[in-house]
C-alpha cells in the first residue's frame with residue numbers, strides 16, 4: 001500500500017509559484033480549499049491502490065476545481081432548435097438597448113424610487129407604468145416579478161376566500177409547475193368551475209354567478225389547443241355577463257402580444273388591446289414571451305383594481321427589480337417608436353424571409369462541405385400560439401450516431417443546442433442570432449471532424 005505521508009502538505013503546496021498564481025486569480029481562502037479538496041481526492045485514489053500524484057499534478061487538479069467553482073451560473077448557448085421563446089434557454093433575448101439600460105441601472109445609482117424634482121422618495125416603476133399606459137391605453141399598470149406572481153397577487157388581492165368563476169377548459173398546467181387551480185388555491189380564492197372540458201356556454205357562466213362571486217377568471221390555454229366539438233364564450237360577452245352581476249373579469253393572457261402576430265404569417269394570438277377593449281378589468285401577461293423583454297409580470301387595467309392589487313402586502317414580495325424595470329422600459333420604447341422588427345431579436349427572427357433563411361442554411365452547408373438544406377418548421381414556444389409553426393429552411397446532417405452528435409454539440413464552446421428529426425440532426429437558422437453564425441460553424445466543424453475520426457477508427 002502507498003504511504004500517504006508521501007503527499008505534500010497544504011503549506012508546502014502553498015509555497016509553490018503555481019499556487020501563488022492561483023491565489024492571484026482566485027483568492028487565498030478558495031485556493032486553500034481547492035488544495036485541500038485535491039489532496040482529499042489524492043488520498044482516496046491512493047487508498048484504492050493508485051499512485052501518489054506529484055505536487056504539480058495536485059495543483060493542476062486544484063486549478064480545475066477552482067475554475068469549476070467560479071464558473072458563471074449560466075452558460076451562453078447557441079439555440080439552433082428553431083424554438084424562438086425556448087423557456088429552458090431563457091425565453092426572449094433582449095435588444096442591445098435593453099441590455100444597455102439594465103447595465104446602466106446595475107452599474108450605479110438611479111431614480112428607482114426617487115423623485116428628482118422634490119428630492120424625496122418616489123414610487124418604483126413609475127416610468128415603466130407610464131410607457132405601458134401610453135402603448136396600451138390602459139388606465140393603470142403594475143409590474144411584478146413574473147406572470148405567475150402577477151396572477152397570484154391579483155387573486156390574493158381580489159378573490160381571497162371568495163368564489164372565483166373559471167371555465168373548466170381553462171384550468172391548465174403550463175409547465176415548470178404552473179397550474180391555474182394550484183395558484184388559485186394558494187391565493188385562497190375559491191374555485192368555481194363552469195362548463196365542461198371541451199365546451200363552455202354563456203349560461204354556464206351565468207349559473208356560476210348566481211351566488212355572489214369576487215371575480216371571473218379567463219385564462220389563455222397557453223400551450224395546448226382544444227379541437228373538435230368545442231365552444232368558448234367570447235371575451236366581450238363574458239364581460240357583459242359578469243358586469244351584469246357587478247363582478248370584475250381578470251384575463252390571464254399568458255404571452256400577451258402587444259401587436260398582431262398575424263402580420264408575421266402566424267395565427268392570431270389574443271392581444272392586450274383586444275382584452276382591454278372587450279372591457280376586461282385587469283389583464284396580466286409575461287414580459288419575456290412575445291413581448292420580447294426581461295422576465296416580468298405585467299398587470300394592466302382599471303385604476304381602482306390596480307390600486308387594490310398594488311396595496312396588497314404580497315405586492316412588496318413580488319416586486320420587480322431595477323434591472324428588470326430598466327430593461328422592460330427600453331424594450332417598450334421599441335414599441336413606442338414602431339421599430340420592433342428592427343430591434344427586438346424575437347421579431348427579427350419572426351420576420352426573417354424564407355429566402356434569407358435558405359441563404360444562411362446554404363452558407364452553413366457550404367462552409368461545412370456537408371449536409372443538405374431542406375424545408376422545416378420553426379415554433380414560437382413560450383406558451384404562445386400552441387401548435388403553430390412557421391416555415392423555415394434547415395440544415396440537415398446525417399451522422400452515424402445522432403444522439404451522440406447532439407451531446408458533442410452541447411459540449412462545444414459555446415454549446416450548440418440542436419434537435420433530431422427522423423434520425424437526422426436538424427439545425428434551424430431562424431433561432432440562431434446571425435452574429436453567432438461564425439461561432440456555431442466552428443463548433444459544428446470540430447464536432448463533425450470528431451465524429452468522422454471516430455467512425456474511421
Ligand SMILES: *Cc1c(COP(=O)(O)O)cnc(C)c1O
Pocket residue numbers: 146147148149174178219220221222223252253254255285286287296297382383384
Ligand atoms: C406563461 C404563462 C404564465 C406564467 O408566466 P411566467 O411569466 O412564466 O411566470 C401564466 N399564465 C399563462 C396563461 C401563461 O402562458
